[in-house]
Amino acid sequence: MTVALGIDIGGTFTDVVMIDRSDGSICTAKVLTTPDDPAAGVLDGIAELLAEAGYDPPEVSQVVHATTLATNLILERKGGPVAYVTTAGFGDILIIGNERKGDAEKYDLFYTKQAPIVPRRRTVDVAERTGADGSVVVPLDIEQARSSLADLLARESVEAVAICFLHSYANGDHERQVADIIAELNSDLYVAVSSEVWPEYRELPRACTTVMSAYVGPTVTRYIARLDEELARQGIGARMQIMGSSGGIISAATVARRPVQLVESGPAAGVMAAAHIGRLSGIDNLISFDMGGTTAKAGLVRDGQAAIAHEFFVGGTASSGVKQINTGYPIKIPVIDLAEVGAGGGSIAYLDSGGALRVGPDSAGAEPGPVCYDRGGAQPTVTDADLVLGYLNPDFFLGGRMAIRADLAHAALAGLAEPMELNSEEAAAGVYEVVNATMAAAVRVVTLERGIDPRDFTLLASGGAAGVHVARLAEEFGITTVVVPANPGVGSAVGLLASDVVTDHVRTQVIDSASVEASADASVVEAIYTELEAVAVAEIGAEGFTADEIVLEREIDVRYRHQAHELTVPLNGCDLGRAAAAFNELYEELYGIRQADPVEFVNYRVRVIGPVPKPDWSTDEVASRPPIPLSYRPAWFSGEMADTPVYRRHTFLPGPIVAGPAIIEETSSTVVVPEGWTASADRWLSLVLNPV
Secondary structure, three states, X not given: OOEEEEEEEOOOEEEEEEEEOOOOEEEEEEEEOOOOOHHHHHHHHHHHHHHHHOOOHHHEEEEEEEEOHHHHHHHOOXXXXXXXXXXXXXXXXXHHOOOOOOOOHHHOOOOOOOOOOOOHHHEEEXXXXXOOOOOEEEOOOHHHHXXXXXXXXXXXXXXXXXXXXXXXXXXXXXXXXXXXXXXXXXXOOEEEEHHHHOOOOOHHXXXXXXXXXXXXXXHHHHHHHHHHHHHHHOOOOOOEEEEOOOOOEEEHHHHHHOXXXXXXXXXXXXXXXXXXXXXXXXXXXXXEEXXXXXXXXXXXXXXXXXOEEOOEEEOOOEEOOEEOOOOOEEEOOOEEOEEEEOOOOOEEXXXXXXXXXXXXXXXXXXOOOOHHHOXXXXXXXXXXXXXXXXXXXXXXXXXXXXXXXXXXXXXXXXXXXXXXXXXXXXXXXXXXXXXXXXXXXXXXXXXXXXXXXXXXXXXXXXXXXXXXXXXXXXXXXXXXXXXXXXXXHHHHHHHHOOXXXXXXXXXXXXXXXXXXXXXXXXXXXXXXXXXXXXHHHXXXXXXXOOXXXXXXXXXXXXXXXXXXXXXXXXXXXXXHHHHHHHHHHHHHHHHOOOOOOOEEEEEEEXXXXXXXXXXXXXXXXXXXXXXXXXXXXXXXXXXXXXXXXXXXXXXXXXXOEEEOOEEEEOOOOEEXXXXXXXXXXXXXXXXXXXXX
């Protein structure tokens, strides 16, 4: 059995991709997301796809899933009630936070600090203390812990408990003892233990990471268990795997221990799809641009590898839809480094109190959806604007399987246009320009704000709405090559089936480079990696990989002595001298200076990879003539509606070049080729857009 399913649940649509790994054939389905019961939309998409392709459920050998469930629980504050257990004297850490504000909040005279996920009344201080070296400073007072927990559970209704003691990353014995006490008091509670969730130092991020695991844990584990059961009921026996935030596939068992690893599950899949297509096409450096129904994401791929961050913020505020650093909760896990804005096909357009046109971050989602869906939506969205501008075909939306109404979109845009004394097309053009400017902010975050010139990169578009906007976005930054891969509307689902199985582990122990020459310190570092690798290899082995198949990667966090933060560099074997040199080079690249101070080695990171076969849909076929337009329709170019040639995507083969303005339609997406641009197909059937 070689049939693999990739499932991506977005805010508006659920995408399902099926690949037969024996011959590389691909089938796709796109159905409306069912917010009240996400599993229902998944099952509908799978049933539609299997019936269309002629496969039986038992033939499915792999199911990989990406979901925004954890993200939405945090953003919407819909996770279960959590209790927090910590070292006596540190119970206020979640309330105090890091005392930082995002850029927009610094000048907000009416700023109100976000309420903590766990109120103080649900926090238990336990008498215990572990030192930074793992030694026990104050033994755990078991009876006090039991009494305090019993009292809290008697007066508070909670679904989960998060345990995070001081320095437990160095010794988690006290946390495990308290977890055992909680299991005795109430075995139904979900328990997140910081030394098992992510044992990396820094108290606040570790506490927040543990609390967020507990906050989303019960809902996430119930959802995955239910979906697994439903798939089995449909006759699919393959164990479900899930896309983790770090861009690797993880097991359901890992999710149960560390559900916080799903916080950026969906966006990570989109970046991994871009990296895979880049490798196929020989493009080492690209910007991933993923525009769906609710959000748009930008990520960076350099030298063929997606950038990884080791801390990010969730549940924060936004400015112009852009998530702000230092707002929300710091999370310490590996995550694909990307920027996200509240700008998608379902983003709502409106006039603010000053009469200025705004778009997002609020979205119409799947229910009720854009006005043109005729499902009760009343506020104009980006999709409505794209339809009014002639970019979308009301008779070929989702390949004609879903009817949308242009008359409703025109009426909605006319209502928006009236106060501005514009017609509906002019208002729609304004919406188009505003949302493009909002999405440009995401690209700016991952490039210009980090000293990276976007003109040195290719812009790769995925997501159902991206093709309509991507060329204009490229113009904003002077990018001269745009790639729109085959099946862009289900790009994240394709990325799921192009990603390896991965497990990540970390350990903290500060070692000064001045003493690292001593054989004892060098052997300590090697022992740390050996222990981490043994655990990680066992986890990957449980997924069916042999020792000969797996790939081991080591990284190390380095800083100058007495500095507060580290940089992560690769580690070859246990060559700490080379790691120190790599740190100096990276530091100089980022900050323009190289210090003479000795360095410290802080965190030791292991990634173990189980490689999976990657899809390849290349063709040797070459077109004998240019594609012929299927029809012409009025569309907005150069400030007016003009008859524009409309092509079907399947007629594009390598060779011929089509000049814009043009519109290229396919089942899952539409690509707009502006005036002054050309479009052609490469051997992987990606559309390549270039300015003339």
